[in-house]
Amino acid sequence: MRTALVTRPINASALLAEVTSPACGATSLFLGTVRDMHDGRPVTGMEYTAYEAMAASELERIGAEAVARFDSPALVVEHRIGALGIGDVSVAIAVAHAHRAAALDATRYVIEALKQRVPIWKREHYADGTREWVDPTRPRAGAAS
Amino acid sequence: MNIPILLFASYAEAFGAASIELTLEPGATVTDLLDRVKAMAAGAVLPPAPLVAVNQCFAIPGQRIEPGDEVALIPPVAGG
Numbered sequence: 001m002r003t004a005l006v007t008r009p010i011n012a013s014a015l016l017a018e019v020t021s022p023a024c025g026a027t028s029l030f031l032g033t034v035r036d037m038h039d040g041r042p043v044t045g046m047e048y049t050a051y052e053a054m055a056a057s058e059l060e061r062i063g064a065e066a067v068a069r070f071d072s073p074a075l076v077v078e079h080r081i082g083a084l085g086i087g088d089v090s091v092a093i094a095v096a097h098a099h100r101a102a103a104l105d106a107t108r109y110v111i112e113a114l115k116q117r118v119p120i121w122k123r124e125h126y127a128d129g130t131r132e133w134v135d136p137t138r139p140r141a142g143a144a145s
Numbered sequence: 146m147n148i149p150i151l152l153f154a155s156y157a158e159a160f161g162a163a164s165i166e167l168t169l170e171p172g173a174t175v176t177d178l179l180d181r182v183k184a185m186a187a188g189a190v191l192p193p194a195p196l197v198a199v200n201q202c203f204a205i206p207g208q209r210i211e212p213g214d215e216v217a218l219i220p221p222v223a224g225g
Contacts, residue, residue: 032225048224050152051217054201055224079224091225111225118222119198119217121154133155134223137192 001067003059003077005052010078015094019074026100028107032091034084038134042127048081048090051119054081062113066095070106071106077110090122112125146171148178148210151217159190169210176206182218192221195202 002018012031020027034046063077074096084090093110097103115136122134149166157163165225167181176198180194182188196219203219210216 049154050224051151051198051201051219053225054198054217115225116223117203117222118224119153119219119222121220122223123154133158133220135155135221136223137221 001063001075003056003063003105004079005050005059006078006080007082009082010080010089010092012092012094013043014078014088015078015092018076019094019096021074021096023098024074024096024103025098026103027094027096028094028100028103030091030093030107030111031089032111034086034088034090036086038124043086043124044127045086046084046088046126047123047131048079048084048092048121049121050079050081050099054082055119058118059114061119062110062117066106066109066111069109071097073102073106075106075110077114078116078117081120146210146212147172148212148216150178150182151215153217154220156218156220159165164219165171173210174206175204175210178210179206179217180199191218195219196221207223 076094079091093107095103095106123131125131147166149164151164151176152160198217198219200215
């Protein structure tokens, strides 16, 4: 198991290679990428920042929980911080296991826990030049509930 | 006791600083700390139940703060 905050581009193929082995019949890869639109507003880029020491340890706790809960899969998680462009990978989770259920369940567990608990924040840059911190707890005007 | 409080993202922006320092009574809890921060002008940015981390773990409201603790106010997280 390995988890990390990184400032360089995430190499998904390298993560897959890191977890895959002949003993694994299933490998799962989740990629979070920067979208060009948020609630109808054109987005030009995203800036990720973190409480780095806590984010690193919380990410490691989540990885360890997933390994313990889902029958010890091979698992790697990387979250990127810094300035990202549209389509850039912000988070990657690669999980390999003998069977698909553990690989898929562990992947889902990590991304959901990460979104709830890891102290990382992002500020969207919009086409009109404005910037805003994303707050998932506050529904935006006009957003579907 | 003087307790530095780390601020991030929208909170750092609202307070215009990466940290603030408060003087708290010995035995003060996370709730006491939040009451003090909310009383500040920039405290208006905080939600009703802000997240607080003590020594890099999420804290509960009644948790006591000790001298030397690393305390941080955590804005709503938005990773992924």
